[in-house]
Amino acid sequence: MKEGPDIAQIGALIGDPARANMLAALTGGRALTATELAGVGGITVQTASTHLAKLEAGGLLIQRKQGRHRYFTLADEAVARLIESMMGFAAGRGHLRHQPGPKEPALRKARICYDHLAGDYGVRMLDSLIASGAIDAVGDGLVLTEKGESELKCIGIDVSDLRSSRRPLCRSCLDWSERRAHLAGSLGKALLSNFLDKGWARRTAESRSILFSPEGDRQFLRLFPVDA
Amino acid sequence: MKEGPDIAQIGALIGDPARANMLAALTGGRALTATELAGVGGITVQTASTHLAKLEAGGLLIQRKQGRHRYFTLADEAVARLIESMMGFAAGRGHLRHQPGPKEPALRKARICYDHLAGDYGVRMLDSLIASGAIDAVGDGLVLTEKGESELKCIGIDVSDLRSSRRPLCRSCLDWSERRAHLAGSLGKALLSNFLDKGWARRTAESRSILFSPEGDRQFLRLFPVDA
DNA sequence: TTCATAGTTCGATCGTAACCGAAGCATCGC
DNA sequence: GCGATGCTTCGGTTACGATCGAACTATGAA
Structure with a gap:
């Protein structure tokens, strides 16, 4: 059948926990560096780098070089809306994080x-x-x-x-x-x-x-x- | 970090090509059997069965037993909207299927x-x-x-x-x-x-x-x- | 120049999940 | 009862991708 656009690609991009955490953090609207994103993803910078490259290739992120930093942001508002809508959906299904945490x-x-x-x-x-x-x-x-x-x-x-x-x-x-x-x-x-x-x-x-x-x-x- | 609902879970569910094809087919609104869904996914029934079990556990699908058939449908309209919105998003990014096909x-x-x-x-x-x-x-x-x-x-x-x-x-x-x-x-x-x-x-x-x-x-x- | 910081690329490891064959249930028709 | 069909479960294989250490590039500071 293979009907319509390929949702599996973007599903897979969002489907990795480290990437999902990075995207969620970027929903804050603020541009973050690769190192910061590695922190929120709970992974090393090398791994984060490959993840970020994939997200960028998939059109979800854009990067801006500034000195020796690379600032990443969501590609546009449509990405932010997608992430937020998925969060709303996930919350409705009870796919919540295990421990609520202090924040x-x-x-x-x-x-x-x-x-x-x-x-x-x-x-x-x-x-x-x-x-x-x-x-x-x-x-x-x-x-x-x-x-x-x-x-x-x-x-x-x-x-x-x-x-x-x-x-x-x-x-x-x-x-x-x-x-x-x-x-x-x-x-x-x-x-x-x-x-x-x-x-x-x-x-x-x-x-x-x-x-x-x-x-x-x-x-x-x-x-x-x-x-x- | 680890803010908000877990979008990685549902992202991963949609992120597999076989599952994505099944979900897209079910967006047609019609209830389909496991065998039919195996067809649209391009996989054997055994594999489809495990996929369907995962989708059901994730709350995206519900099944209805009727005789020796099991009919699967999307869990509710919210799932359909999520899939459709992801399709719209994917189409906008150029994540289209490789060959358009005759249909x-x-x-x-x-x-x-x-x-x-x-x-x-x-x-x-x-x-x-x-x-x-x-x-x-x-x-x-x-x-x-x-x-x-x-x-x-x-x-x-x-x-x-x-x-x-x-x-x-x-x-x-x-x-x-x-x-x-x-x-x-x-x-x-x-x-x-x-x-x-x-x-x-x-x-x-x-x-x-x-x-x-x-x-x-x-x-x-x-x-x-x-x-x- | 040299050192430090930020990031990418390479190489190798490891785990997980997708996959299918075969066997096991369940339901229908006979 | 029997065989046929629809589907699930089990076992084992395979492949892909996430991960990190180490080496490499680039920018900035001293």
Whole structure:
């Protein structure tokens, strides 16, 4: 039969634990060096090098040389969405990691998903935006309302800038920890950048989790109440 | 490290060519026996049996015993969506099958995607529904309009029946051959069933392709014109 | 120049999983 | 009961790929 595109190739690429860990780490959006990726994969640099070459040949990664470092990133947003969707799927099937580990709670509270906010806070934000009428959930899509647009302007986000990009403004992204949708798209990215710029939150060095400051936490919860 | 769900497990399950072929075949929505699946995988029944056991243990497949046959199907629609999304991704990266084969054209024209219409005709149908105002494409979601609902009633589809199901009415699904969206969800299913019931088209025995009769072809093109 | 760091390539080992033949169950038709 | 069919389990072979040590290339620093 051999019908359609070859999913076995990319399945096999993702199917190795070391490679899967590297890809998951890169879903954090940050460019990482080969040595760092060897660390997250739990393997030596030699092995990591061959893995990275395969991932690059498969079109999942791109590398950028900078001095004697090589920075690897996911090839594009489509790869990030694929990985995230597989995580959502795996979480739904109970294919979870054996030991949750100490960083799990922080990761579940707030983490970065390629370039936008995910985890409990990400889901909460979208719920609140929908409840307040800033975003309409229509079918399985999301649309920004006029009301929402003016509210965003108040917190310093100019939506007309975002519209000029080819990327969709609002996109819903399934959250693997919450098993519900959070906000992706260029607006999702802009909101997270906004929080980081304001100093409400910051990214951690080696993890995908996002740490809110006490003040940032307060502001965030005020801005996105649960029962709005 | 070791953040989040284990995508390596399902990646590895899909990563074997024989298993990938079986899964792709099952995306046709039809239940297949172990022997049939061995055929599409290009392996003996013994080997297929072990593969199927692994896929079942991984939650991707379910089996139903019926007499001395065992019928395998995808576990649920989420699996079908995962496979289809991986196909779309793979097609975009150029991970195509080596030789297109003789059945390719028919497959590209019209095929079944779990339970709804895909391929050129699937994409054309959605485009036409949007152009005529029966469906609104809003954000990256799809909504049926009142006008669309009454038009559907004319061709014999009662939307209120569909609404009662928990499954979303309209969903967009990326088509790997056309690289554009077609209509999924319970409405997508209902439309395809409608065509099959009317005798406009029929499913083929061993492939995912859908064959339109000359009359059905005429009716379909009349109902969903390109420049409506 | 020399040394140190980052990364790749080579070579060899090792483990696992895919594979099939043969035997073993289960179900159907007779 | 019998044989035939559909499928699974067992045993043994084979092949591929993940892994690492060691050697090699490249960039940067002193």
